[in-house]
Amino acid sequence: MAKDYYFQPEALDSILSEDQVLALVRQHLPAAQHVTAVDETGGEARTYCIDDAYILKTQRPHQLRPRTSLKKEVVFLQQLEGVKGLNVPRVVGYGHPEPLIEYTLMTRMPGIAFRNAKLDGDSRQKALKALGSMLHKVHNIPQEVLRESNLFFGDQSGVDILWRMGNVFDDLTEMIRRDGKIWNYPLAPEVIGRRVMRTLPTKSHIVALHSNPGPEHTFVDPMTGELTGVIDFGDAYFSHPVIDLRRYRAPADRAAVLAGYLDGGAVDDDFMATWRVACAQSDITAIAFSPELQAAAAAELDQILSEI
Numbered sequence: 001m002a003k004d005y006y007f008q009p010e011a012l013d014s015i016l017s018e019d020q021v022l023a024l025v026r027q028h029l030p031a032a033q034h035v036t037a038v039d040e041t042g043g044e045a046r047t048y049c050i051d052d053a054y055i056l057k058t059q060r061p062h063q064l065r066p067r068t069s070l071k072k073e074v075v076f077l078q079q080l081e082g083v084k085g086l087n088v089p090r091v092v093g094y095g096h097p098e099p100l101i102e103y104t105l106m107t108r109m110p111g112i113a114f115r116n117a118k119l120d121g122d123s124r125q126k127a128l129k130a131l132g133s134m135l136h137k138v139h140n141i142p143q144e145v146l147r148e149s150n151l152f153f154g155d156q157s158g159v160d161i162l163w164r165m166g167n168v169f170d171d172l173t174e175m176i177r178r179d180g181k182i183w184n185y186p187l188a189p190e191v192i193g194r195r196v197m198r199t200l201p202t203k204s205h206i207v208a209l210h211s212n213p214g215p216e217h218t219f220v221d222p223m224t225g226e227l228t229g230v231i232d233f234g235d236a237y238f239s240h241p242v243i244d245l246r247r248y249r250a251p252a253d254r255a256a257v258l259a260g261y262l263d264g265g266a267v268d269d270d271f272m273a274t275w276r277v278a279c280a281q282s283d284i285t286a287i288a289f290s291p292e293l294q295a296a297a298a299a300e301l302d303q304i305l306s307e308i
Contacts, residue, residue: 132260169193
């Protein structure tokens with residue numbers, strides 16, 4: 001897969017003062033009072049929490065790269081606004097007042113990241129099923145405005161999907177060897193990849209994806225475990241919907257996401273064939289890098305290989 005490159009790696013990455021932040025925010029929210037927190041856990045962006053109700057997201061100048069775009073996220077979120085049953089941040093304002101300052105002001109997603117909630121059992125499955133339902137809504141909005149924006153990269157044909165997914169298997173094989181991971185499954189990763197890739201359809205449904213609606217970008221209520229929404233659409237791109245659905249390594253988690261997705265409408269055989277390929281990729285990852293999931297992942301991989 002193509003590697004990231006950065007436009008201005010030597011650029012200063014200064015934290016804005018509270019006065020600077022509030023000056024930007026008050027152009028859109030005149031009554032804003034305080035910066036209540038600063039979060040630097042994101043790689044490409046820094047976020048400032050405003051009055052515990054809004055988020056000012058700024059592009060970190062030295063992390064500016066082609067595939068991440070605050071403006072792209074604004075366009076995507078604006079198209080998602082008002083979709084019934086879909087909870088995403090609402091854009092309040094956007095600006096690029098200086099070469100090294102670009103920002104988005106949006107509503108703050110309530111709750112905490114799924115990865116910090118430690119859900120299990122029925123509550124975990126319910127939240128992931130709700131995520132699948134939301135992703136179905138994301139994938140089924142009209143695509144024209146997104147395409148015409150010229151802000152989204154990605155795949156344009158079934159051949160592009162073949163290239164993308166085939167490279168994932170090669171990348172996984174290289175990572176396992178590079179990191180010296182013990183591989184206990186009877187077939188080598190590259191052999192599995194070649195077998196399942198032969199079943200990948202050449203006709204593909206292509207839509208704008210979130211890109212990584214995983215545990216860090218999925219939010220839940222810490223008390224009830226219910227899904228509150230999905231954040232961070234700045235890496236969005238065009239490709240096959242199953243790429244958004246495979247972001248959880250545990251087979252049971254992915255099955256719950258798929259079940260919620262299918263509640264939104266039936267999919268065809270080509271979709272499910274592509275789903276099997278994506279699950280095989282997640283299973284290889286789990287077997288190599290998540291010891292606690294090895295048995296479940298190996299069992300799912302056995303099933304996939306028996307079906308093709």
